[in-house]
Amino acid sequence: MKDTYDIMFCGVGGQGLMLLSAILGKAAVDSGLEVMTGEQHGLSQRHGSIYVHFRVGKPISPLIPYGKADLVIAMEATEALRYVEYLRDDGVVIMSKRIMPPPSETGAVALDKEKKRKYVTVDQIVERLNAVTHKIVALDSLELATKAGNPLTENSVLVGAACACPDFPIPTEAVRKALLSLVPRKTVEANSAAFDLGRQAGGTCLG
Amino acid sequence: MTVEDVTRTDSGRALMLANEAVVRAALEADVKVVACYPGSPTSEILDTFSEVLPHFGDYRMQIAANEKVALETVAGASMAGLRSLTSMKSVGMNVASDALFSIAYTGVNAGCVCIVADDPHAHSSQSEQDGRHFAEPSYTPMIEPSTAQESYEMTKWAFEISSKYKTIVMIRTTTRVNHQRGLVKLGDLKRTPFKKNKWSEVKGQYFTVGAIARELKAKLLKKIDDIRPEFEQSKFNILEEGQGRIGVITGGVSYLHSKEAMRNLGVSLPTLKIGTVYPLPEKKIAAFLKRLDTVIVVEELTPYLELRVTAIAKDANPKIRIIGKRSGDFSEMLEYNVPIVEKALAKFLKKPLSLDYDAVTKRADQLKSILLERNPIFCPGCPHRGTLWAIRQALSRLRIRDKIVYNNDIGCYSMAMLAPNNFSDSMLSMGSSVGLSAGMEMALDDKVIAMVGDSTLYHAALPGIVNLIHHNANVTLFVLDNSITAMTGQQYNPNSPLDAGEQPARKIIMEKMFEALGSDSITVIDPYHTRDCVKPIMDALQAKGFSVVISRRECALYGDHLRRESEVPIVRSVNDKTTCRSIYNCVKEFYCPAITVDESDSKMRIQTDLCDGCLECRQVCPTSAPAHVDGTTEGPAHMSSGTPG
Structure with missing residues (x-):
């Protein structure tokens, strides 16, 4: 029996991963749940691959063991695959369809004389992830955020989608409350709308 | 959010980074002088102290030129009767250690605490250094927490020990402790106003050389002997009962990995968690070894505990089998995690793993083969x-x-x-x-x-x-x-x-x-x-x-x-595709993460939301194709104040 719900946040440095983790942390604590995280600070400030191990329930170690994350939340699509060793079989992946190619890949694409080399696509990533799970929510988070009234609310879309997971341990309203208390005051309305759009999109995908 | 938890005056529970918990504890201990040089994984200690300084205004703080200066600064403040704290990364202690060895001899006056953070895996360091080895040769007491809660408690205790024995106390952490966020039970925060002392009222002798050094050395040995029984009894050396004659000695974050590994295997082995790295609770370790046939020592980096356990076993239980790095079961390299410890324990307990971790990582490696490494890189605009x-x-x-x-x-x-x-x-x-x-x-x-x-x-x-x-x-x-x-x-x-x-x-x-x-x-x-x-x-x-x-x-x-502060907008850039001749200097020679290639026409495309508008890419482009979205072609103005020329 699993008494801990493990979430692996991942993305690219500068995408606001720490805020996302802080939002869920606050929501969990306000709901009386135990939380522990293993965070990555330091060298990769922007544009490196970054992650947060986020554990709710009865975690002991700050690091999720391989193959045991119930949920991967990826703010960039290739990063969902980069941390696939943490995802458990049939776990849930919530990912942005956004791809931010590393310059080495841009170099390979640009300098291929026959123009055959292409960037990695979301479809390729989903196909690979399917070896582990079919519960994949790939969101056009930027489009949804723009629809919500502010393109900078992509994270709220992803958090909303996470709340749509059937076994997600933190009550939805606690997450909304924490989210709205931590985002800039001017953006509360757009973030709330983004959260709802994410929730709807997540609910549709996860059935 | 967490800064509010650092500044709140009441007790209660808060979700904090261990580094923030250290700051909160030091403030509860009425720290008066802080000096640090930043270094991962300790930088948030400096940052948090810096951020809450205007709020409190009742302590003094400097960002020091280096760790040696920082250590000397806090030692000086302590000698002058004010409680003080510094923090540094592992290699920072190399710089500071020249002063450390002498500070141990002379001692200090008011509570003086130094956090030293190692970085197993060299996540953001040039070496995997084991800072525990600074304690014994310098005769400096050292303690090691596992969690954010313990980081908080041990910081307060370190001030007590330091004040009582007039010695600097080191708190050793590792990246996975510093950057761990967990629930911390806070105490009341009662600060006192900042007040300078008079040297005539607090003064002591803080010099060491020759005959004086020899005299101080004898006193230092006595001091460590006095601390030994207190550490022996410390509540931070935790004996956890369990079944069987196979036991575990561990400390720091390895303790947490070990406990979770045991839970995964459905076993509870007798476990001794070491909180006082130096002096070690030797009697407690000896008593623990006497009841075992096998002891598994779980610690990252060098076999610091293992070698000392081996020495203690020579008298306490010479027949005991010691499993660790010297037996080849654990590595001196990299950081540990639950799977590493679980695999080692499973082997000796002849238990099946809770999951075939090797199969998981092998499959993952195959799935990830389409990805190129995302190395750290200079930011757009760097x-x-x-x-x-x-x-x-x-x-x-x-x-x-x-x-x-x-x-x-x-x-x-x-x-x-x-x-x-x-x-x-x-x-x-x-x-x-x-x-x-x-x-x-x-x-x-x-x-x-x-x-x-x-x-x-x-x-x-x-x-x-x-x-x-x-x-x-x-x-x-x-x-x-x-x-x-x-x-x-x-x-x-x-x-x-x-x-x-x-x-x-x-x-x-x-x-x-x-x-x-x-x-x-x-x-x-x-x-x-x-x-x-x-x-x-x-x-x-x-x-x-x-x-x-x-x-x-x-x-x-x-x-x-x-x-952002002065509300000057960032004007992003765009590549003018009619000017661009796909020469790719921007790609080959520049490696900006905002630069990609449009697969439809093979022309460079700037990801506008990542772009910082520096226009360095225009400068390296033979056709000067990139320009600001508003058509301007001048790079942005200097923003940093106090910059002449």
Whole structure:
């Protein structure tokens, strides 16, 4: 029996991963749940691959063991695959369809004389992830955020989608409350709308 | 959010980073003087103290030029009767240790605590150093927490021990403890007003040499003997009962991995968690060993505990089997996690693993084969990208690209070792580029180049620079002046007009300093005027004797911060596809993460939301295709204040 719900946040440095983790942390604590995280600070400030191990329930170690994350939340699509060793079989992946190619890949694409080399696509990533799970929510988070009234609310879309997971341990309203208390005051309305759009999109995908 | 938890006056529970818990605990212990140099994984201690300084106003804080100065600063404050704290990363203690060994001899007065954070896996360090070994040779008590809660409790206890025995106390952590967020039970926060003392009322003798040193050494040994029984009984050495005659001795984050591994295996082995690294609870360890047939020692890096357990076992239980690094079951390399510990325990307990971790990681490696590494890289707008491009151009025009030795140093610019620059014949430790250059200049025919950032310049490069100028060494030094200590999260340094908590400070004017030192080739360039940098760099490289090139432009992240504060918009850039001829200098020679290629027409495309609008890419483009979205072609203005010239 699993008494801990493990979430692996991942993305690219500068995408606001720490805020996302802080939002869920606050929501969990306000709901009386135990939380522990293993965070990555330091060298990769922007544009490196970054992650947060986020554990709710009865975690002991700050690091999720391989193959045991119930949920991967990826703010960039290739990063969902980069941390696939943490995802458990049939776990849930919530990912942005956004791809931010590393310059080495841009170099390979640009300098291929026959123009055959292409960037990695979301479809390729989903196909690979399917070896582990079919519960994949790939969101056009930027489009949804723009629809919500502010393109900078992509994270709220992803958090909303996470709340749509059937076994997600933190009550939805606690997450909304924490989210709205931590985002800039001017953006509360757009973030709330983004959260709802994410929730709807997540609910549709996860059935 | 968490800063509010640091400043709140009531007790209660809060979700905190261990580094923040340390700050909260020190404030509860009424710390009065803080001095630190930033370094991962401790930087958030400095940052948090700095952020809450204006709120409290009842302690003094300095961002020190380096860790030795920081340690001496807090030792001095303690000698003068004020409680003090410093924190540093593992390699920072190498710099500080010269003072540490003497401070141990002389002792201190008011509580004085030093956090030393190791970085197993070298996530953001140049080596996997084990700082536990600083304790015994210097006779400095050292304790080690596992969680954010323990970091909080141990910090308060460290102040008590330090005050009681008039010794500095070290708290050893590792990255996975510093950067762990967990629930912390806070105590009441009751601060007292800041008040200076009179030396006549607090004074002691703090010198050590010769006969006095010998006398102090005897007293120091007695002091450690006095601390020993207190540590022996410490509640931080936790004995957890369990079944069987196989036991575990562990500490730090390895304790947490071990406990979870046991839970996964459905076993509970007798476990002794060591909280006092030095002096060790030897009697407790001896009693523990007596009841076992096998002891498994779980600790990262060197076999510090294992060797001492082995020595204790010689008398306590010579027949015991000791499983650890020397038996080949654990590695001295990298950090541990639950699977590593679970696999080792499963082997000795003959239990099946809770999951076939090797199969999981093997499958993952196959699935990930389509991904290229996402290495850390210079941010969009980073001035280093332009500086390094200009240096490459200068070397090519002088036809000396393969007739140089390039000594790199510690900072974001360390990444010059990666493509497309590949500038790194050496990179050792803070300021080493200048020291190495002195030796290479004597031994090599080639042009010798050293490169430091502004923070590294003042941290440990200065004596090496004095040495180069004094000996008129034929070396060109590049100082990448980006106004801030960038890599650790933009802290102020002697190159800033500000200090911790935004207090005003005196900015050291570096070109005046080089001039006063007698350097007669001093060049200042702006890397955003990238093309214009090439000629002055060529001139500097050809100058006889010591020459210095100061490349001045604030860190892009810091610049963005300043722009936000003064509401100056960031004007992003766009590539004009009618001008672009797909020459790809921007791709091949620039490696900006905002630059991608449009697969439909093979032209460069700037990801506008990532772009910082620096227009360095326009400067390196033979057709000057990139321009700001508003059509302007001038790079942004300097944002950093107090920057002359």
